[in-house]
Amino acid sequence: MTDTPDVTLRRAGTEDFPVVERLWLMFRHDLSGFRGELPAPDGTFRADRLHAAFRDPGWAAYLTLSGDRPAGFVFVRALDTPVRVLNAFFVVRGARRAGVGRAAVREVVARHPGRWEIPFQEANRTGARFWRRVAGELAGPEWTEERRPVPGRPDVPPDHWIGFTAGPWPLREGSGHRPAQ
Numbered sequence: 001m002t003d004t005p006d007v008t009l010r011r012a013g014t015e016d017f018p019v020v021e022r023l024w025l026m027f028r029h030d031l032s033g034f035r036g037e038l039p040a041p042d043g044t045f046r047a048d049r050l051h052a053a054f055r056d057p058g059w060a061a062y063l064t065l066s067g068d069r070p071a072g073f074v075f076v077r078a079l080d081t082p083v084r085v086l087n088a089f090f091v092v093r094g095a096r097r098a099g100v101g102r103a104a105v106r107e108v109v110a111r112h113p114g115r116w117e118i119p120f121q122e123a124n125r126t127g128a129r130f131w132r133r134v135a136g137e138l139a140g141p142e143w144t145e146e147r148r149p150v151p152g153r154p155d156v157p158p159d160h161w162i163g164f165t166a167g168p169w170p171l172r173e174g175s176g177h178r179p180a181q
Contacts, residue, residue, distance in 0.1 A: 007103035009074065009111075012061040017054060019070050020063060024050045027073075027090035034123040035156065049075060049088055060112075064091065064104040071095040074108045083163075086118040105134050113167030119148075119159040131162050139164035 028045030053061035
């Protein structure tokens, strides 16, 4: 992908937590439009997954950079199981539709080859199209999609879960991108 901006995905450390926490507020704000959630009285949103990504075993938090600027994050859980779960994914609006998200997904999957599951909400039409396209790019026709109820939330529509197996594949020097085929 030659039009991709200079995208870097790096494991987020404790020094990155304040940046990722601010990006988290933007992410939760975006999701509130699909879920009808309001922030807490202090203006924050639920942050249990944010904290888990930085402290819990089997989790990894990644910061996505475009050039030297924060452009989003990726949280992966279940790294200590046979199936990895892309738990949270965010790209700031100013970096969307520029290849930043695709580059971040390819890089994180390349770092953790094997079986993947990615949940999303169908109400997020742009996100749903993105995840289906990315699954096809990473796994060809060998990906699945199913609806699963949200645990403890019978009041919300089921999530859609994409599943595929990817990698390992050879990486281009200095990147996480799958070579053009």
